[in-house]
């Protein structure tokens with residue numbers, strides 16, 4: 777071990793070198809550290825505008841439990857969970873209207889991140905927006921409601937930090953705990969496309985841009 781660890785390890789919020797924490801989580805899965813930091817204020821303002829038209833809500837699981845994460849969507853298709861199961865729909869059941877359009881700033885950044893992770897032609901049609909508060913978590917799951925598992929997933933973290941749980945294709949595979957910070961992007965596909973993943977209960981905190989919350993954008997090609 778070096779006598780002085782790099783400054784980025786001691787002050788993770790201050791690593792001005794984008795990419796200092798980059799890492800491959802598994803073949804096909806990349807942490808692209810800080811890639812959304814520069815556009816974060818714009819992304820957050822766009823999320824706030826989307827939430828005025830399609831409010832955050834806590835959905836029910838098919839088993840009848842209320843999810844702790846609050847969700848909304850933008851794009852041609854939005855992810856839903858209710859008593860009938862998990863699926864994508866073109867309309868928000870809360871308003872009966874189409875989900876708000878996916879802003880160009882979202883599509884551009886998601887496409888760039890996918891390309892950097894080795895998926896050059898990613899054109900997402902669905903963006904799930906998650907809002908976590910202290911104690912909120914997302915249990916280990918696979919993203920498998922999409923039609924084509926040949927398409928990757930791009931996930932952007934904003935606001936409060938979180939611990940991302942990263943497993944493998946089988947539920948019992950070993951789990952890595954990956955700290956995710958404001959502006960981090962994780963992109964996975966190929967042989968990592970069906971890896972189990974989740975979010976540990978969020979710690980209390982306040983972030984200058986999101987207050988007491990973490991926001992996450994998950995981009996997928998669903999249709």
Ligand SMILES: O=C(O)CCC(=O)C(=O)O
Nearest residue numbers: 904906919931975992994
């Ligand atoms: O919040 C995150 O970082 C992960 C979100 C996620 O896995 C999902 O929405 O399916």
Ligand SMILES: [Fe+2]
Nearest residue numbers: 917918919973
């Ligand atoms: Fe997921």
